[in-house]
Every structure is written in C-alpha cells, then in structure tokens.
Amino acid sequence: MKKFAAIALTATVFLAACGTDETSDTKEATADSGVSETDKDVKQELMKFYMAIPNTINAVDGDLNLFEMGQAEGTLPEGEELQTMKDAAILSAENAADAVETLEIPTALEGQQEQIETAFTAIMESYEMKAEALAKDASFEAADKKFGEADALLNELLVEQDLAPSSVYNEVSQ
Template sequence: MKKVWFLGLGLSLALAGCSDSGSDKEKKDEAASSEENQDVAGDLMDFYLNLTTTVNGVDIDLNGYEEAMAGEEPPTGDELTTLKDSAAASAKASAEAVEGMEIPESLGDQKEAVESFKSTLAESYNMKAEALATEGETDLTAADEKLNEAENQIKDILDEAGLVSSSLISDING
C-alpha cells in the first residue's frame, strides 16, 4: 500500500512540475509579446515624431501663406504672387520629405497602414503644390480634406498601437 501511495505522490509531483513549466513558458511568451508591442509602439512614435519634425522644417512658407490668407487683410498683387510661389515650393518639398521617410521594419503588421498614411499625406501636399501653382484664386479645400484623411489614418494607427493619438494637423501646422 505504501508503494502505491509513494507512486501516487511521485506522479502528482511530476504532473505539478510539468504544469508549472508550461505556465512559465506562457509567461515568457506573454512577456516577449508585450516587449515586442512596446518596441513597435516606440518605433511608431519615433517615426511619427521624426515625420512631423521633418515636415515642420520644410513647410514654413506654406504655413505662412495659409496664415496670411486667413488673416483680416489677405495679401494681394506681387506680395500674393511671391507668397504663393514660396508656398508651392514649400508644399512640394513637404511632399518629397514625406515620401522620403523610412518606415521602420519593426512595425510589422502596421507597416502597410503607415505606408498608406504616408501616401495620403504626401498626396495632400502635392495637391496643395498644384493648387498653388495655378493662376487665379487658390482653392485648397480638396487638399485639406486629404490632410484630414491622413490625420484620421494616423490616429487609427496610433490608437491600434496603444498610443495616445495626436492631431497631425496641429503637429505639422503648429
């Protein structure tokens, strides 16, 4: 009887040891997954901050034009022509800067969404450049709608990564 009891005790301890090692493996997998998500979120935030900083470095004249046009007395004549030319060049440079941004490989599943966002944002700047290059009144409505689309895309991407979403429009026009 003692032999059966010892055998039962030994089997119980062996089973308990096996189940603990399984839970340790699960804990390690969860920790690795959590660390990977933090890396993705960090790389995504670095990309976003780098993008906004880069764009802010080249869209100064575009922001100046939009601010001047929203003022109480918008410029006219030669001053307007000069502002439009500078803004068009600034918008084109902004589109090129966005297109040139490298998307981190570590973004994995989100890389495609970030590529789509990047494309939408660049398209918005290209639309502004084209509108500013035309003669007559400049209508940036369609380009601004495209910019709003890009803002919604990046908000979704940041939310999905567990990051606090930011206002792209404020970040690049601020």
C-alpha cells in the same frame, strides 16, 4: 585594506545578484501583464516614428504655413508680393511632399507598413493638391480633407497600440 577589498567584492556580488533578480522579475511581470517585449518595441518605435513625421514636414513647410495663416487672417499682400509669396508656398508644398517620401519606416513597424504607406500617399497628395491650388484659387479644402484621411489612418495605428490619438495636420499647420 584587505577588509575593504573583501567588503567591496561582497557588495559587488550582492548588487549583481540583485540586479539579476530584478531583471527576471521585470520579465516575469511583463509576461504576466500580457505585454511582450516586441509589443513594447512596436509602441516605442511607433511613437518615435510618429513624432518624426511632423518634424520632417515642419523643416520645409514654413512658407506654406505663412501663406495659409495670412489667408486665414485676411492679411495677404497684393500684386507682385502676393505672387512671390504664392511661389514660395508652392515650393514649400512640393518640398513637404518630397520630405514625406524620404521618411523610412522602421523595421519594428513592418506589420503596419501598408497602412503607413497609404497615409504617406495621402499626405503627399495633400501637399501636391495645395501646390496646384496655389497656382489657381488657393482653396485648400480638398487638400485638407485628404490630409484628414492620413490622420485617421495614423490614429488607427496609435489606438491599436493603446496610444492617444493625435493629429499630424495640427502639428504641421503651425
């Protein structure tokens, strides 16, 4: 039993020493590659945050998407049923704008805060424009263009962090 304890203790010390060496090797490799821990944090936080944007919007914009799909396919109902659908889509658009406003920018992204806030303003304006358009002719071209501005701003941030550009608009229009 004493031999087993001695072997276990030796193994534990050996493994702990190896773990310390790996940690310092990793830090040295990171320093050598020119990527700091802060840069990694920003990249990770940006990816998590970027994915939270469409998830937050998709939680509330279902009726708007349903209307837009029906409009694109030419399958919208008529009369009172159409008005009910429009009213639900208006509420959905308003809720989407409100949802974007509730998103909190992580502290790791404070260097990108101004650009993110500008993108969020464009997204909120886009949804407000859609709500207004639903009360009139339901033409979303100007609103979609406004959302494109937000996508461009967010993609700049992704590219700056060596991440692949994407489209929040494509993610929320499904």
